[in-house]
Amino acid sequence: MGLLDGKKLLVTGVLTDSSIAFHAARLAQEEGAQVVLSSFGRQMKLTQAFSRRLPVEAPVVPLDVTSQEDLDGLADAVRAAGLDRLDGVVHSIGFAPQSVMGGNFLTGTWEDVATAIQVSTFSYKSLAVAAKPLMSAGSAVVGLTFDAQFAWPVYDWMGVAKAGLESANRYLARDLGPDGIRANLVSAGPIRTTAAKSIPGFETMEDAWPRRAPLGWDQTTAEPAARAVVALLSDWFPATTGEIVHVDGGVHAMGQ
Numbered sequence: 001m002g003l004l005d006g007k008k009l010l011v012t013g014v015l016t017d018s019s020i021a022f023h024a025a026r027l028a029q030e031e032g033a034q035v036v037l038s039s040f041g042r043q044m045k046l047t048q049a050f051s052r053r054l055p056v057e058a059p060v061v062p063l064d065v066t067s068q069e070d071l072d073g074l075a076d077a078v079r080a081a082g083l084d085r086l087d088g089v090v091h092s093i094g095f096a097p098q099s100v101m102g103g104n105f106l107t108g109t110w111e112d113v114a115t116a117i118q119v120s121t122f123s124y125k126s127l128a129v130a131a132k133p134l135m136s137a138g139s140a141v142v143g144l145t146f147d148a149q150f151a152w153p154v155y156d157w158m159g160v161a162k163a164g165l166e167s168a169n170r171y172l173a174r175d176l177g178p179d180g181i182r183a184n185l186v187s188a189g190p191i192r193t194t195a196a197k198s199i200p201g202f203e204t205m206e207d208a209w210p211r212r213a214p215l216g217w218d219q220t221t222a223e224p225a226a227r228a229v230v231a232l233l234s235d236w237f238p239a240t241t242g243e244i245v246h247v248d249g250g251v252h253a254m255g256q
Contacts, residue, residue: 002032003234008083010131012038012063013092014047020144020188021092022050023226029055031230033088036081038063040070063130065093065123074130086134088233091127091143094120100157113157121164128172128183137180142232143169144225145185145244147252166244173242182241184232188225189217189248213249 009028013021014037025035035058039047044060051058061077064070078086096116100108128141146155148163155162165185172183190209210217225247231237232245246252 002030003230003236004028004088005032007033007087007233008085009033009035009088009090009233010038010061010078010083010086011035011058011090011092012065012127013090014039014050015043016046017050017053018192018222019092020186020191020222020225020229021090022054023222024090024092024229025058026054027223027226027230028233029058031234033233034083036061036078036083038074040064040067063127065126066118071126071130074127075133078131078134083134085136086131086139088140088142089127089131089135090229090233091124091141093123093127094144094158094161096120096156096158096161102154103156105156108157113160116157116161117164120158120161121168124165124168125172128176128181132176132179132181135179135181138235138238139180140182140184140233140237141172141176142229143183143185144229145169145187146190147187147246147248149252169244170242177241182232182237184237184241185244186225186228186232187244187246187248187252188222188228189213189251190219191222191225192219209249209251212254213251214254215249217249217251 011025037058037060039060047060059081061081097112100112124143145162145165148166169183169185228245228247
């Protein structure tokens with residue numbers, strides 16, 4: 001029996017087969033779940049291509065989290081893809097213009113900062129609300145963060161957006177809890193994904209990580225973080241919500 005036998009899940013953010021989202025979808029299927037992916041615009045073809053690399057090709061529904069029309073139509077799109085309910089949703093969505101990262105904290109404009117916050121922070125709530133009509137007691141929302149308790153080199157306004165995400169997770173847990181829906185985040189260490197490579201100077205964050213981590217750290221694999229996502233989607237955390245699970249080799253617990 002798999003950890004997610006019978007579960008029906010929506011996974012966002014599958015754009016490469018090196019991402020946490022892709023490996024979460026793969027592991028979820030291997031643990032017995034039925035998975036639907038989401039994508040939008042020019043990225044749709046990428047998501048469809050990588051869907052074919054999963055153990056079972058997953059349907060892809062349209063979802064631009066900045067489009068209220070897409071959000072309003074999400075439940076119907078998921079039903080049309082063959083899922084009559086959602087037992088879990090994975091939020092793997094984040095974006096900030098390069099003009100507000102890479103040492104540009106003081107020069108970033110509100111327009112670009114607003115984009116980062118809308119896509120990386122507000123979308124967590126938006127996705128949960130859009131999926132809620134298909135969710136019931138026992139369902140789970142799981143998002144991805146990068147430890148926002150520190151000011152990291154080059155992360156700048158994306159770090160602020162992640163701090164907002166971590167706060168939003170607590171409020172989401174509060175407001176979804178009465179319906180029996182959990183909301184938790186996985187805080188992963190640096191992984192060499194396409195998203196990470198788009199951050200100017202990202203190597204300044206990742207280079208020292210393996211030395212600082214008590215357990216060591218492999219930046220080339222998203223599997224440990226994906227395993228945590230799958231665990232939080234399962235029934236093994238029935239009373240855990242508003243939490244941030246660190247999958248970073250232990251760096252978050254160490255002094256400088």
